[in-house]
Amino acid sequence: MRRRSTFLHDPKLEVDPRQLYLSGDRFVIENLRAAREERLTVGLDELPEELCQVLRQSHELHIRWASEDIYDAIPPFVSKISPGLHVFYTPLQRQSGDLLCPLLHKVFSSTLKCRSPLSTFTTPHLRSGRFASTSSLQYHSLLPSLNSLTQYIQRYLCKHSDQQCLHSAPLLNVADTVDIDYDSISHILIFTAHWSRPPAVLYDPLTGRTAENGWSLSVDTSANAEKVEVGVLGNEPPTDPSEISLSGFLTVVGEDDHPKPTLFSFPSRHHALPPSQSQDQRYKVSFLQPTGLHPKMQISFPTASALKPPANKPADSACALHTYLTLPSALFADKYQLSATADTAFMQSHHLTALRAISGETDLEAPDYVVEKWGSNLLVELAVPPPSSSSRKLARSTPPNQVPDSSSRGWNVTIPLHLRYFPPSPTGYSTIDIPNPILFWACTAEEGTKFPVNPFDRVNLGYEGLFGGRTMFYHLDPAPGPDLGAAGRGEEGSGRGKLVQRIRVPVLNMEAWGAEWVEWGTVAVVMLGFLWVVCKLWASGLSVRGEAGPKGVGGRPVEADAREEEEEEEEHEREKKKKK
Structure with a gap:
């Protein structure tokens, strides 16, 4: 597992170097007012088997969640989605992905309207089917809280001895966005959470400190983490309008002996207005x-x-x-x-x-x-x-x-x-x-x-x-x-x-007087209408046959043709008698 912690402070608020210091294999932050992003990169061997089964059926799986509360966005964390749970999913060939919806019910909420990806998910609009840059299936549901996800992490992902994991998981309840990404090429799961501001009260189990409206915490290396990076950054005016520039301090916990100053730029598709x-x-x-x-x-x-x-x-x-x-x-x-x-x-x-x-x-x-x-x-x-x-x-x-x-x-x-x-x-x-x-x-x-x-x-x-x-x-x-x-x-x-x-x-009020008669009244009206149409068609058919009767050659009645034939036979018999 790899961990990256990024703190992005307002350029107007200068960071005192005394708020950041290294103590052995631990990076300590004291009362820092900043936005925060936590990113964990996890291998499949570190995940529960039920998660691995779903991921093995997936070509790619991207889960996005956004809070229903308005929050302040600061570059580079400015991209937005509508509030709720978004799932973008592409199953592997010959895989139906039927395990995905039960997992979503267990991890996020049992009330999600999700039966299976093929029946519940929709197919997004694609600019090009050959060079599609989006997943083949898409899903959304409003989800006001991440309580179920927090409980799932504490129960199935955190070890009982890992106090930092157990105490950090509830922070997801005040997060603004959460992203989960997996693809079958890298075979790794990336979990990202973002907070636009510190929580009102924060307790650090490693130091026993409680902070208000500021990040006061310790980031240390654990037995499960291969690499832990911490960045405390601020925005700088970019030289290129398509880029974002950041400056501040970067630290690799356990390798560096002090926070190292940095300045870097990168192109970005998502920007904020001036x-x-x-x-x-x-x-x-x-x-x-x-x-x-x-x-x-x-x-x-x-x-x-x-x-x-x-x-x-x-x-x-x-x-x-x-x-x-x-x-x-x-x-x-x-x-x-x-x-x-x-x-x-x-x-x-x-x-x-x-x-x-x-x-x-x-x-x-x-x-x-x-x-x-x-x-x-x-x-x-x-x-x-x-x-x-x-x-x-x-x-x-x-x-x-x-x-x-x-x-x-x-x-x-x-x-x-x-x-x-x-x-x-x-x-x-x-x-x-x-x-x-x-x-x-x-x-x-x-x-x-x-x-x-x-x-x-x-x-x-x-x-x-x-x-x-x-x-x-x-x-x-x-x-x-x-x-x-x-x-x-x-x-x-x-x-x-x-x-x-x-x-x-x-909608129809079932408790209103006479509401129970609406259904039976509708059935009765439909049946009466059907019978009326059948009767009209039957009567019309009888009247047509009654007026026209059986028809003979040239549209004449059959009885007329029979009388003419009899008269012709009688005339023929009289002619024979005269000849004799």
């Missing part, structure tokens, strides 16, 4: 009221004039604003309504440019209780106001992804969605929790720019595979809002706001 733009382009997500059966998701920006491409992008880069939605099975988007052939006036009225990709369950008629798939994803390009909406020249030649708007007070984007039919409820209402979408500027990189895997790269997020290899992503931050944790979802909030929207859906 501080001034980041503040002005913060967005809020809500649903227009009343929602009804066709709710509209609204994305609101504070000022239209501030909605401009990133100032730190390459000089000749072309940018477009996108949103990536992750919708549960109860909610879906009509791909025909948002397609490229949709009404231009309709798209402009919603401040939309085009639907760029959609995957998952998009059946327009299926009710929610018969849908097996988890839901759907869609990538939508958003329209932005022109640089100067008061200019008549710009108004006459507005680009297709820009909509003239004379208001600089705000900019609202609405995405029309549709609800599926729900089963009856004793209260007459059902609730749906919808994760907030993520927003980013997708910009082209300079010619010749390459993006190799960097030390903090985060790939397989679901949306980056929908763009070319030279695309850079500049992520927008959600605006802090009221904490609806206790009121909205029955959980304790973080005070920073939630990234989940809850809507109420009217």
